Amino acid sequence: AQKVTQAQTEISVVEKEDVTLDCVYETRDTTYYLFWYKQPPSGELVFLIRRNSFDEQNEISGRYSWNFQKSTSSFNFTITASQVVDSAVYFCALSEGRDSSYKLIFGSGTRLLVRP
């Protein structure tokens, strides 16, 4: 069965600290896609990053970076030099290639609070 686990329910950091959000996923599919979304207080889910199961290359995009490791089924997300505007709930999500709807299966989210 497919599942996404975000064990950290809430993280609090001081501005300019680096913060890593953990995500562990379960799937039996060999083709799948992983996502991170941000949900600010306004409620809209904002897409951040996407990775497919065939590409384990880790990248940096501005202050965001991610660490995708198939061996441990993890897709962790790091914000470097955090800012107060980064305060939000962050969701990790999975969609499976054999599912023609490509619906997203979300974790329960990690609330990030960045204090000035």
Added chain:
Amino acid sequence: DTGVSQDPRHKITKRGQNVTFRCDPISEHNRLYWYRQTLGQGPEFLTYFQNEAQLEKSRLLSDRFSAERPKGSFSTLEIQRTEQGDSAMYLCASSSNEWAGDTEAFFGQGTRLTVV
């Protein structure tokens, strides 16, 4: 295009009343999704449309729920005989069909339903 829009943003209704929500996806997107999000949880999939065809429904979508996308553009989600357990944020998302698994879904700001 300004993105996915949902109307209304907030709805308070009495138990037993019917409510209808509207979603206008990004114009060129033929995939449309409805999700439900309760407090402190990640969004959960409700239903999926490819153009005007409703191709998948979650078991969360009881008989009191119905969704339509009559012309393959906007969609409506109706809840009949609302119950307090229906109180949640209802999110709409759309994505393009091209290489669907590897494209992100864009979300609206949601409709927050409160059943009193």
